[in-house]
Amino acid sequence: MNIDMAYMKETMLRILEIPSPSGDTDKAMDYVKREFEKLGVSTRMTNKKALIATIEGEDNENQKTIAVHIDTLGAIVREIKQNGRLKILPIGGFAWTAFEGENVIIKTLKGETYTGSLLPEKASIHVYSEEVRETLRTDENMEIRIDEFVKNKEDVLNLGINVGDFVYFEPRTVITQRGFIKSRFLDDKVCVAIVFGLVKYLKDHNVEPKYTTHFYISNYEETGHGISYIPEKTKEFLALDIGLVAPNQQSDETKVTICARDSRTPYDFGFRKKLVDICKLNNIDYVVDVYFRYGSDASVSVLQGFDVNFACIGPGVDATHHYERTHIKAIEETIKLLIKYITA
Template sequence: MKIPLQYMIETFFTLASIPSPSGNTDHAIAWVEAELRQLGVSSVRTNKGALLATIPGAVDQQRRLLTAHVDTLGAMVREIKKNGRLKLSMIGGFPWNAVEGEHCQIETADGRIYTGTILTTKASVHVYSRETQKMERTDEVMEVRIDEKVTSKEDVLALGINVGDFVSFDPRVTVTDSGFIKSRHLDDKASVAILLGVLKQIKESGLQLPYTTHVLVSNNEEIGYGGNASIPENTVEYVAVDMGAIGEGQTTDEHCVSICAKDSTGPYHYGLRKHFVQLAEELGLQYRVDLYPFYGSDASAALRAGYDVVHGLIGPGIDASHSHERTHQESFENTAKLILAYLQSPITTVQGGTS
C-alpha cells in the first residue's frame, strides 16, 4: 500500500512552523484549508474556527469522522513587569521546565511579531549559584526576555505588546538521517500531516471509499473542547488521530501506530479497538495497544458532549509528550497505513462490534 511519506514529513515541517497555540489558530487553519483545496478536497469552516472536510463515499446514511488537532501548547502575556519582562499564563498542560530556555515569539493584537526567550527570574548561575537550581518553576518565577531594547513597562507598551497577547514556542523541527523527527508540536500536527497524506493518496489513486468520510481539523483540543461539536448528521464512527504517549509502563514506541484502549475518560469502543488490531495484524504493521492515564482526546470530548457515536483513538508513538517531542518516520507510515485500511473496511456496527 503506497504512502506519500515524504509529503507527510514535509507537510509536518511546514505546519509545525506556523504558530497556532489554542485560541490563535487561524493561520494554521488557513494553511490546511489551502492544502485541502490543492488536493481537491472540499472543506468548510465551523463557527469555532475549525475545519471540516468531506470525502463522498458509496454510502451516505452511515458516515465516519476522523479528527486531528492543529492547536498547540503555548502561553499568553499575563503581566508586563516593571523591568520590561513578561509574566505568562499557560495555554494547555505542561510543566514550565519543559519550555525553560526555549525561544518564543510574541504576537501583538495588530499582528506585530517580536521574539524572546523563556527564562526564570534567576537564570544566571554566576549570579545566583545553587539558588537557580533549587528554584521551583512556577508562574511567578518564569518570564520572557524580549529581544528588543526594553528596560521598563513603558518601553514594552510602546512596542504594542499588551496583556492577552499570544506567545508561541519555537518548534525547532529536525529530521535526522536515521529517520527520527524531533520537534515541538508533534502533538498533534504530526497527525494532521498524516491525515493530509491519507487524503492525498485517496484522491490521487481515485479510491472510492465505502462510506462518506469527514476529516475535522480541530483547534481547541489542548484546552478540552476541540472536537465536541460540528459532527455531521449520520456520523456513526468517530476516530481521533492523536499522539501515542511513550513512557515507563507504556507499550508504545516511536516506530509504531498506537491503539488506545483507555485514557483518563474511560475505555474506547471495544469492537472498534479490536478492529484496528485485526487490520494492523493483517497488514503486518508495527502497532501497540496502550492505556494513557493522563490523556483525553477529541473523541472522548464528543462523547461527553452527548454524541451517540462509536469512538476510537489511534496515532503515531511520540516520546516526551508536551515537551521537546520525537517520533520516527516509521510511525507516520504505520499510522497512515492503518487509517487507509480502516477507511476501506466495514463500519463497526455493520460488523456487530461489542459496545
C-alpha cells in the same frame, strides 16, 4: 502501499512552521484549508472555526469522522512587569521546565511580532548559585525577556505589547538521517500531516472510501473543548492523536498505537478490536496502550453527549508536551491503518 511520504514530510514541516496555540489558529487553519483544496477536497468551517473536509464514499448513511487538532501549547501575556519583562500564563498543560530557555515570538493585537526568550527570574548560576538549581519553576517566577531595549513597563507598552498578546515557542524541528523526527508540537501536527498523507494516497490511486469520511481539524483540543459539532450521519468517530512512549507504556516510536483507555473513559471494545484486526490482517505494526493522564477529541466528544462510537489511534511519540520525537515508520504504519480503515 505506495504512500507519498515525501509529500507527507513536506506538509508536516510547513504545518510545524506556523504557530497555532489554542485561540490563535487562523493562519494554520488557512494553510490546511488551501491544502485540502489543492487535493480537490471540499471544506467548510464551523462557527468555532474548526475545519471539516469531506470525501464522499460508497455508503453515505454510515459516515466516519476522523479528528486531528491543529492547536498546540503556547502562552499568553498576563502582566507587564516594572522591569520590562513579561509574566505569562500557559496555554495547555505543560511544565515550565519543558520550555525553559526556549526562544519565543510575541504577537501583538495589531499583528506585530517581537522575539524573546523564556527564562526563570533567577537564571544565572553565577549570580544566584544553587537557588537556580533548586527553585521550582512556576507561573509566578517564569518570565519573557524581550529582545528589545526595554527597561520598564512604559518601554514595553510603547512597542505595542500588552496583556493578552500570544506567545509562540519555537518548534525546533529536525529530521535525522535515521528517520527520527524531533520537534515541539508533534502533538498533534504530525497527525494533521498524516491526514494529508492519507488523502494524497486516495487521490493518487483513485481510491474511494467505502464510507463517506469527514476530516475534522479541531482548534481547541489542548484546552479541552475541541469538538463542538459532529456531522449528523457520523456513526464512528476516530481521534488521531499521539501515542505516549515512556517506561511502563506499550507505545513505540515505530508503531501505531491503539488506545484502550484514557484518563476520561475506556474506548469501545468492538471498535478497538476492529482496528486491531485490521492491523493483524494487513501486517501493520501496532500496540494497544492505556493512558493515565491523557484525553482526545474522541473521549471529549462522547462526554459532551454526542451519540457516536469512538476510538483513538496515533503514532508513538516520546517526551510528549516536551521536545517530542517520533519515527517516520510510526507515521507510515498509522497511514496504513487509516487507509484500510476507511476503504475496507
